[in-house]
Amino acid sequence: MGDSWVNSAERIGADLHLELSGPGGRRAALIRALREAVRDGRLAPGTRLPPYRSLAADLGIARNTVADAYAELVAEGWLTARQGSGTRVAERAEPLRRAERTPVDAPPRARGPLHDLRQGTPDVSAFPRAAWLASYRRALQQAPNEVFGPGDPAGRRELREALTEYLARARGVRTEPERIVICSGFAHALRLLCAPGGVLRGPLAVEAYGLGFHRELLAAAGVRTVPLPLDEDGARVEALGRERAVLLTPAHQFPTGGPLHPSRRTAVVDWARARDAVVLEDDYDGEFRYDRRPVGAVQGLDPERVIYIGSVSKSLSPALRLGWMVLPRRFVDAALAAKGEREAWASVPDQLGLADFIVSGAYDRHVRRMRQRYRGRRDRLVAALAAQAPHIGVTGVAAGLHAVLRLPPGTERSTVKAAAWQGIALDGLASFRHPETDLPAADGLVVGYATPSEHAYGAALDALCGVLPPDRRRERGPRHPG
Incomplete structure (x- = not known):
C-alpha cells in the first residue's frame, strides 16, 4: 500500500489542496491545480496519483474530467502513465524555488538532451577506430608525393575505382571511375548540381515527406520544388508532369519507410526518358535492411537518366564528410566546373583512407556488424512498444536507422512537447511534410534508434514509452454524466 494516495499524501504533508477555480471549467481548473502542486513540490517526482474514480469522488466531478486532465498533463510531460503502474508525477528536475520560478509555458533551459532519438546519425561510439587507423596508415605510407598537391577535382582515382567495384557489387550501380565525382555529402552534391550553369533546373518534384533542409537548399538556389504524393508503395510517380527532375529515396523512403514499388521504379525511368528529365536517387541508408531482400539502385535501370548520390554519413560517420555522385556522362563536366576552387574538395588523405578501407574488406565487415546491431x-x-504502448503503431522498420510511430490524431504536437520536457530529442512527422502538399496530415514521431550508445539505449526506450499518449479507449471506459 506504499503507493496509495493516502500514504503519498501523508508523505508530502497534509497541506496538499487542489483548489478548482478560475476560467475554463472543471477540467481546466484541475489541470492548473495539479500543475501548481507539482511546480511547488507538494507533489514530488514519482508520486502516484489516485485513480480517476477516487479523485473524481473526492472532488465531486466526473471521472472522465479527471481522465482528460491526466491525459493532458501526461502529454505535456508533467505526469507519466504506464499500464500496471498507474499515473505518477514525472521524474523531472527538482521544483524551482519560489524566487527562481519561470512562467508555466516557458521552455526548458537550454542543455543537451538526456536521450537523443533524433534520426540522421549512426551510433558514433561504434566507429571502427582500429580498422580505420590501419587503413589510414597504409594509405599514407603508400601514397606518392603528388597526393599532397592540388589533385583532381573529381577525387582520387583510388577511391573512385574502389567505389565502382563496391557500388556495383552491393547496390547494383552501373558506372566507371570517370563518371564518379567525390563530394562532401548529399547536401554538397545538391549544391553542385544546382550551381549556375549546373545540372538541375526547376521545377523539381520531391516526395511529400522529406528533409526540409534539402527543400530549403533547393529554394536558395532558385529551384522550385513540387510535392509528390506518397502511399504504402512509395512516391506516386504517375503524378509527375512537366517537372525537369525528381528527387527520390527509393530504397527506403525518408522518413515514412518502405521501398519504391518495382513498377514505379520502371515508370519513373520511363518518365525521365520521355521528358528528357533526370532522376536524383538519394541512397542515404541503402546498406541497412533487416526483414526484406536487398533493393538495388534505380540507377541500374538507366545510368544516363539517374544521378546516384551516396555517402558514409550513416554507414561510418558524418564527421568524415565523404560522399559521391555517380553521374550520366553528359553531366560530369558541369559538376566538375561547379566544384571550382580547391576549398570545396574533400580531404585527399581521407579519400585514400576510405579507398583502402573498402578494398581491404573492412567496410563490408563494419556494415555487416552494424546491420546486426541496428537490427537488435x-x-x-518494437518489443518495448508492444509491452508498454501496444496501441501505438510502428512502421518503416524493415530497413534503415529510424522508425515512424503512428500516434492518435491530434497528439503529435503535445507528445513532442512532452518529450522535450523530459529531455528526449526526437522529431515529429509533421516537420518533414512539404508545406504545399495536399496529402492528408498524419500524426507521428520519427524515432532514430541508431544514435544512442548501447549502454544508454534501454533508458532512452523507457523514457520514450513514458511520454507516448495513453490508450484513451481503454482509459475512458463508458462515459457517465458529471
Missing part, C-alpha cells in the same frame, strides 16, 4: 536496436524498440 529495432527489435528492442
